[in-house]
Amino acid sequence: MNDKELRLETKCYDAVDYGYLYGLNQKIPDEDFEKVKKYMKDFRRKDFADGIIKVTGRPEGYRCLEEDVPKVEEILGITNTLEKRQNKIKKAFENPDEKRKLKDQSLNWLITLFKRGGTRPQQELSRLVIHSTKIYDPEDGYKNGRKDGDGSLFIYTPHGMWYIINNSSKSGDKSINNVETIxxxxxxxxxMYDDNIDTLIRIYSEENEYSGDKLY
Known part of the structure; x- marks a missing residue:
């Protein structure tokens, strides 16, 4: 028996046509799925403008557009709705203290998740940027601090989500770097893409996209 609460979660982000696509977080009985099937599409590689070149996450499978999420939730009796989750974050952001607390908690979780569960392959920042679907720069920290070796980025790519920590200052230990930058x-x-990690990144970064000088 699956005790996990049924909900719709983001499965991928398409930078070209669809934006976020949503899917159920668990399998449901066929008779229930038939009730919502008209709002879901069985996406395949051919459905995306550039194959899956500009998609982060798992695009293939039954997915629905964000505009159809409330319809699916209502039919299936989902109580932990996307709107409720989004409103909870918005409410916290209305209070400066609660906002800072939520952002700090999100960053702590992100650091733990990326450092404990992430991999550290050798890579070039230029390649990540060229193939990225979006790049978040929390509080413009990388834009304003890159020359001093400060700032961090969250880069969404077809091969996963990257947490980039600038370590280019003169006093930095370059031996631990695994990402080449100019x-x-x-x-x-x-x-790899995950709905919860995506949410934490969007909270901490406030969805502030990188707007500085070219990164390659």
């Missing part, structure tokens, strides 16, 4: 190097951790 500024002197960075530490990078990679995880």
């Amino acid at each position: 500024d002197g190097g960075a530490i990078g951790y990679r995880l």
Whole structure:
């Protein structure tokens, strides 16, 4: 028996056509799935403009658009709705203290998840940027601090989500860098796409996209 609460979660992000696509977090009886099937599409590689080149996550399978999420939730009697989860974050952001607390908690979770569960393959920042679907720069920290070796980025790519920590300052230990940058190097951790990690990144970064000088 599956005791996990039924909900719709993000399965992937498509930078070209669809934005976020949603799917159920667990298998449901066929008779229940038939009730919502008209709002779901069995996505395949051919359904995306560039194959899956500009998609982060798992695009293949039954997915629905964000606009159809409330319809699926209502039919299936889902109480932990996407709107409720989004409103909970919005409410916390209305209070400066609660906002800072939530952002700090999100960062702590991200550091733990990326460092404990992530991999550290050798990579070039330029390649990540060229193939990225989006790049978040929390509080413009990388944009404003890159020349001093400061700042971090969250880069979404077709092969996972990267947490990039600038480590290019003169006093930095370059031997631990695994990401080559034009500024002197960075530490990078990679995880496969996950709805919870995506949410934590969007909370901490406030979805602030990188807007600085070219990264390659």
